[in-house]
Every structure is written in C-alpha cells, then in structure tokens.
Amino acid sequence: MRTALVVGTGLIGTSAALAMTARGVRVHLRDTDPQRIRTAASLGAGTDAEPDGPVDLAVVAVPPAHVARVVADVQRLGLARGCIDVASVKGGPRRELRELGGDPVAYLGSHPMSGREQNGPLAATADLFEGRPWVLTPTPETDTEVLNLALELIALCGAVPVVMDADAHDRAVALVSHTPQLLSSMIAARLESADETAVRLCGQGIRDVTRIAASDPDMWVEILAANPGPVADVLAAVAGDLDEAVRALRALDSADEEKRGGGAAGIEDVLRRGNAGRARVPGKHGQAPAVYRTVAVLISDRPGELARIFADAGAAGVNIEDVRIEHATGQQAGHVQLMVEPGAASALESALRDRGWSLRRL
Structure with a gap:
C-alpha cells in the first residue's frame, strides 16, 4: 500500500492515518469539518490535498449511520481501489450499501476493538491499535485484493486480525462493548444527585465501573441506534x-x-x-487470566515517583505484570498496586522496603 484516503478525522480515523504515515504511506484526509482536517494534518496524519487519482485503500471512519452513504460516494467517485469502514456496527451498513447500489465486492467491513473516552483528532495516537483485535467481516464476494489491503493496514497499525460474520460481530460487541457502556453510565448517573459525603467516599471500585461513563453521549447514541436489538437482548438478560x-x-x-x-x-x-x-476474559497476551499477587505501595504525588518505583522493581529482578493507582481522596498521595507473579511477591516486598518504600497489606 502506497496511498490511502481517510474519510473522517476523529479518534479512529486520525489514529489509523498516523500509523500509516509513520510507515511511509501517503495519506489524504477528508472530513466535513475543515478544522478537524487541519488539526489531523498538523499532527502528521496526512495531507488535506486531493489525491491525483484513485488511492490504494479508502478508510471510512464515520458514525455507523453514515457508513453506507460515504462508502457508496467513495465508490461512485472512483476514489480508491478498495474501501473499508471502521465503524463499531457491521451488519446494518453492509445491507444499506446494497440498497444504495454500492459495490459489495470492493468493500469490506471492519472494526478495530480499540478506543478511548476522548474523541477527536487531538486524542489520536499512532499506537492506539497496538496488540488490539481488529475484526474483519468478509463475505464470499469480497475481493481478495481488498482483503489483502485491509490485512496490510492492520499490520501497519500493529493490530491482530480477527475474521467474523458481520451479524455475529454485532451480537458480540453488544455484550462486550455496547451494554457495558450503558451500564457504566447508569451507575454513574446515580452519583449525579448523591449526597456530597457519599461521593467523597468513592474508591477504586466505583472509578473502575464508571470510567467509560465519561464517553461522548452523542457518539454513543449513534452507535447504539445502529445496534439496538442485540443490546436490548443483553440488557433484558x-x-x-x-x-x-x-x-x-x-x-x-x-x-x-x-x-x-x-x-x-x-x-x-x-x-x-x-x-x-x-475468568473467561482474556488476560495478558490474550491468554487465560493469570492469578497475580498484589503489592500495594504508598506513593506521593511528586514527579518521578512512578519511575523510581518501577526502577526499584526492575533492580530487584521482578517483572510488573500489571499496575493500577488508587488515589487518596483530598490528599497528595495514593497507593500503586503492582501485580506480580505469586512467587515474586515476597522478593519485591523485601526489595521495596529496603529502598524505603511504605507497603500496605491488602
């Protein structure tokens, strides 16, 4: 792949563009908002110049309700040899493309399973997709060249290709993505009118459960409107x-x-x-989740403290498998929870105490 067109310079589109340009692909950017194009281009995601002719691959990064129309327009104008979309719903857009008279042979639905609570080009990063699943939903009529271009894009982004049926994908994301968003928002909504005393007691549990409740409501209304049936089925259960x-x-x-x-x-x-x-949620490297021991260390809110504790753990020869931070309400301190193999926990505790760290028993 030498050239690409990214239509939609939000989080996903700009992140894919950044990954491609970093690996030598000339990327052309399109968006209904000229300011977003300028922002993405200033970040190094590509150029706002029109391509001289058809690009190798068009990546349509628009909300699900607009995918079919944009893909049909890209095909009608002959802007690319192949076209994929990266929306979070797959069955509906494919059916709508057929109704619009689009070419299903030169189109492939895809969905990178990666994102952030923030949206827009300023939230984009070239490594957003590193190690993350990227779903492809080819059909028997999908052109092999388009499939190969999509696989090349996934490789450039450092993601892991996963092939699924489009409707099976929509049922799956209803369970693992769309319903969790609604439930997180519902729990967070209880806090809106809660007594201030109760809110001040918020700990890591409520922070974990409500993290994705900070997501953009407008974006999620569009996503849920494109996959209402499967989400309603999960919510009913x-x-x-x-x-x-x-x-x-x-x-x-x-x-x-x-x-x-x-x-x-x-x-x-x-x-x-x-x-x-x-227990079925994949753990590190996609394997079955391991059982780790947690070593909790009191840490102050000063520059360099995290780096120092990681360096001390490294000096002790202990690999940190995972990490989380529990902030102390109203204080410039908190606890860093270091997850390690059970056999390494005692050695890490001893090493950290020797280096002056204060440990907390969980």
Whole structure:
C-alpha cells in the first residue's frame, strides 16, 4: 500500500492515518469539518490535498449511520481501489450499501476493538491499535485484493486480525462493548444527585465501573441506534438478574430465617456466575487470566515517583505484570498496586522496603 484516503478525522480515523504515515504511506484526509482536517494534518496524519487519482485503500471512519452513504460516494467517485469502514456496527451498513447500489465486492467491513473516552483528532495516537483485535467481516464476494489491503493496514497499525460474520460481530460487541457502556453510565448517573459525603467516599471500585461513563453521549447514541436489538437482548438478560438480585436482597432483610437463607443463596449464585464469566476474559497476551499477587505501595504525588518505583522493581529482578493507582481522596498521595507473579511477591516486598518504600497489606 502506497496511498490511502481517510474519510473522517476523529479518534479512529486520525489514529489509523498516523500509523500509516509513520510507515511511509501517503495519506489524504477528508472530513466535513475543515478544522478537524487541519488539526489531523498538523499532527502528521496526512495531507488535506486531493489525491491525483484513485488511492490504494479508502478508510471510512464515520458514525455507523453514515457508513453506507460515504462508502457508496467513495465508490461512485472512483476514489480508491478498495474501501473499508471502521465503524463499531457491521451488519446494518453492509445491507444499506446494497440498497444504495454500492459495490459489495470492493468493500469490506471492519472494526478495530480499540478506543478511548476522548474523541477527536487531538486524542489520536499512532499506537492506539497496538496488540488490539481488529475484526474483519468478509463475505464470499469480497475481493481478495481488498482483503489483502485491509490485512496490510492492520499490520501497519500493529493490530491482530480477527475474521467474523458481520451479524455475529454485532451480537458480540453488544455484550462486550455496547451494554457495558450503558451500564457504566447508569451507575454513574446515580452519583449525579448523591449526597456530597457519599461521593467523597468513592474508591477504586466505583472509578473502575464508571470510567467509560465519561464517553461522548452523542457518539454513543449513534452507535447504539445502529445496534439496538442485540443490546436490548443483553440488557433484558441483565434486567432478569437485577430482578432476582432485588428479590434476594429483600429476602435477606426478612425476619424469616428460611427466606434469609434463600436470599443469601441467590446473591451467592450471581456472584459466582460473575466469577466464572470474569475468568473467561482474556488476560495478558490474550491468554487465560493469570492469578497475580498484589503489592500495594504508598506513593506521593511528586514527579518521578512512578519511575523510581518501577526502577526499584526492575533492580530487584521482578517483572510488573500489571499496575493500577488508587488515589487518596483530598490528599497528595495514593497507593500503586503492582501485580506480580505469586512467587515474586515476597522478593519485591523485601526489595521495596529496603529502598524505603511504605507497603500496605491488602
């Protein structure tokens, strides 16, 4: 691939453009907002100049509701040899393209499973897709050249190709992406009118659950409007669990010992099913999640503290498998939780204490 056209210079489009230009592809940028094009170009994502002729690949990075029309326009104008989109819903746009008279042979639906809470070109990075799954939804009529161009793009972005049926993809993302967004927002919405005292008690659990609730509502309305059925199906199943949990909790508040026992069993059931589901979420390098030991270290909010603790762990010969930071409310301090192999935890604790760090038992 020597040339590409990116239509839509938001987070995903600009990130793909940055990755391609960094590897020598000449990228042309298009957007309905000229300011976004200028911003993306200033970041090194490509040029706002029109291509001299058809580019090798057009990457359509617009909301799902607009994908089919933009792809049809790209094909009608002969702007590219092949065209892919990167929207988070796949079945609907493909069917709409057929209705518009587009060419399904030169088109391939795709979806990089990567993103951030922020949107727009300023949030883009060339490494956004590194190591992340990138779904491809070819059909028997998809041109091999278009598939190969898409695979080359994925390689340039450092992502991992995953081939799926379009409708199966939409059901999958309803479960692992779209419904979690709604649930996160619903939990965060409880905080809007909560007492200030309660809000000040927020710890890492509520921060984890509500992190993606900071996402752009307009963007998510467009995504959910393109995949409402599968999301509603998952939410209906969750609603059933919620009803059962409410009944179980009411039973736990009963004076009847038998009812309390049934309530405890109901709560235990959903918690254990949660354990089983969480155990299926891929861990490091896509493997089954490992069981790590956590070493929690008190850390002050000063420049260089994180670098120093990582350097001390490295000097002790211990590999940090994962890390998280728990901030102390109203204080210039917090705890860094270092996840390590169980056999390395004691050595790390001893080494950090010897270097003056204060450890916290979890």
